[in-house]
Amino acid sequence: MRQRNLPVQTTYWLMMIWLLAAMVLVAKPGQGAAAGTAENVCIQCHGKLPGKYGEPVRLWQGSIHAENGIACNSCHGGDPRDAANAMSPARGFLGAPREKDIPAFCGRCHVGVLKDYLTSQHGKALGKGGPTCVTCHGNHRVSKASLELINEKNCSRCHGFKQAETIKVAMGATENRILAIDARIAGVKQKGVDTDRLEKGLFAVRNRFHSLFHTVDTARVATESVLLQSELQKLDDLLMGIDEVQRNRKLIGAFAVAGALLAALLAYLLRKTFDQPET
Numbered sequence: 001m002r003q004r005n006l007p008v009q010t011t012y013w014l015m016m017i018w019l020l021a022a023m024v025l026v027a028k029p030g031q032g033a034a035a036g037t038a039e040n041v042c043i044q045c046h047g048k049l050p051g052k053y054g055e056p057v058r059l060w061q062g063s064i065h066a067e068n069g070i071a072c073n074s075c076h077g078g079d080p081r082d083a084a085n086a087m088s089p090a091r092g093f094l095g096a097p098r099e100k101d102i103p104a105f106c107g108r109c110h111v112g113v114l115k116d117y118l119t120s121q122h123g124k125a126l127g128k129g130g131p132t133c134v135t136c137h138g139n140h141r142v143s144k145a146s147l148e149l150i151n152e153k154n155c156s157r158c159h160g161f162k163q164a165e166t167i168k169v170a171m172g173a174t175e176n177r178i179l180a181i182d183a184r185i186a187g188v189k190q191k192g193v194d195t196d197r198l199e200k201g202l203f204a205v206r207n208r209f210h211s212l213f214h215t216v217d218t219a220r221v222a223t224e225s226v227l228l229q230s231e232l233q234k235l236d237d238l239l240m241g242i243d244e245v246q247r248n249r250k251l252i253g254a255f256a257v258a259g260a261l262l263a264a265l266l267a268y269l270l271r272k273t274f275d276q277p278e279t
Contacts, residue, residue: 039080039081040071040072040073040080040081041080041081041082041083041086042071042072042073042076042078042080042086043057043060043071043072045083045086046072055140056072056140057140059138059139059140059141060072060140060141060142062141063138063140063141063142063143064142064143064144065142073086074109075094075105075106076093076094076095076096077091077092077093077094078091078092078093078094079091079092079093099127099132100126100127100132102132102133102134103117103118103123103126103132103133106133112210112211113145113213113214116211116213116214116215117133117214120214120215120216120217121215121216121217122214122216123214131158135154135157136149136154137149145210145213147168147171147172147175150164150165150167150168150171152165163216163218164216166218166221167212167215167216167218167221170218170221170222170225171209171212171213171221171225173225173229174209174225174228174229174232175209177229177232178202178205178206178209178232181202181232181235181236181239182202184239185198185199185202185235185239188239188242188243188246191246193242193246197238198235198238198239201231201234201235201238202235204231205228205231205232205235208224208227208228209228212224212225
């Protein structure tokens with residue numbers, strides 16, 4: 001049989017539909033994670049259950065993990081696609097860790113944070129009544145790491161808030177400056193300036209800053225804050241230099257435009273003078 005080709009117009013519209021569908025998928029990458037968790041049998045099953053059996057899913061839905069597409073099996077293991085074997089140890093199911101094992105459980109992903117925690121006074125009290133990751137961050141409604149977690153309600157459950165408040169104030173000043181410099185770097189980058197050195201410098205400072213989140217040593221926080229502020233000042237100076245260059249370029253450009261306009265005006269006046277008829 002003779003194969004019939006699609007009309008050119010039909011082919012054109014099919015290609016347009018395919019391109020539009022591809023653009024939607026690219027423009028909304030978050031939908032992929034949402035779709036992945038929607039097919040998770042752990043969520044489907046427990047999400048329909050009442051009381052304590054459904055509570056983990058309801059808590060998880062408001063967590064930073066859910067926001068980033070990290071579901072039950074990411075932490076607890078198991079097979080999220082097979083309801084019959086979802087909790088089978090043969091499929092890697094780990095279940096819930098014992099209290100003293102929680103830091104190592106979370107540290108499988110948060111390696112650097114685990115190291116900071118274990119060297120802190122909190123970490124040294126592990127198994128002796130000291131706090132674990134879930135004490136501050138929650139177990140299923142996991143909260144994003146931020147200075148907001150350092151508050152009187154959280155800290156006073158174990159000890160006074162005064163020491164923690166001192167740490168929070170010192171770190172808050174550094175955090176605000178990091179955010180301000182980050183915004184300035186983004187601003188000059190939009191103008192076509194090479195910001196690679198600035199971005200690498202800020203990245204290093206931010207990493208050092210984050211290592212302070214789990215310490216309860218006020219002396220260390222105070223010392224590190226001074227050093228971090230010094231590094232941030234260097235970045236600030238570089239940005240001020242860039243701003244000065246930008247201002248000078250604008251000034252030179254303005255003078256060049258003014259000079260060109262003045263030259264044009266003089267040329268016009270001279271031509272007008274020579275074009276006048278002699279009397």
